[in-house]
Amino acid sequence: ETPMQSTPIFSPTVIAAAALAANRFVTFAGAVCGAGAKAFGVAQYAVAAGDAVAVNALGTTKVEAGGAIAVGGPIKSDANGKAIAQGGSGEILGYAIEAASGDGKIIEMFLTP
Numbered sequence: 001e002t003p004m005q006s007t008p009i010f011s012p013t014v015i016a017a018a019a020l021a022a023n024r025f026v027t028f029a030g031a032v033c034g035a036g037a038k039a040f041g042v043a044q045y046a047v048a049a050g051d052a053v054a055v056n057a058l059g060t061t062k063v064e065a066g067g068a069i070a071v072g073g074p075i076k077s078d079a080n081g082k083a084i085a086q087g088g089s090g091e092i093l094g095y096a097i098e099a100a101s102g103d104g105k106i107i108e109m110f111l112t113p
Contacts, residue, residue: 006108009059013052014040022046023064023106024081025093026055033077036090041111043081056111063109065100072096075109083109 017030020043025033030053033039041057066082069075073096074086083100086092098107 005060006056006062007060008056010057011041011044011054012057014055016043016047016049016051016053018049020047020053021064021081023062025063025077025083026053026081032081035079036076038091039077039081039093058111058113060097060108060110062106065105065107066103067100068102069096069100069107071099083107 014030020026022043022045024043025039026043027033028040041055042061042063044054047053063083066078066084069085074092075083075094075096076086076090078084094109094111096107096109100107
């Protein structure tokens with residue numbers, strides 16, 4: 001098992017448009033990322049609407065999986081901002097550095113712009 005590093009290169013702050021959970025994909029407008037949508041990055045902690053949150057946008061980050069993901073596999077967002085294996089259509093947001101055995105697992109991923 002690879003030790004999680006979480007090495008962000010760029011972590012801007014956005015104002016949450018809605019309540020956000022930690023380690024989930026966030027849009028450029030500070031909302032929960034939708035299924036297959038483009039994400040700005042991954043929220044680093046949970047916040048309420050109107051609060052500022054640091055978003056890891058480039059580098060590696062911890063992310064919550066919404067299902068099984070293979071090491072090296074492409075990742076997209078599900079409807080709740082969780083990382084899922086990219087199959088078919090949808091924005092590739094990065095690649096898994098660690099495998100996820102299923103929903104709720106925290107893994108490290110490489111974010112791609």
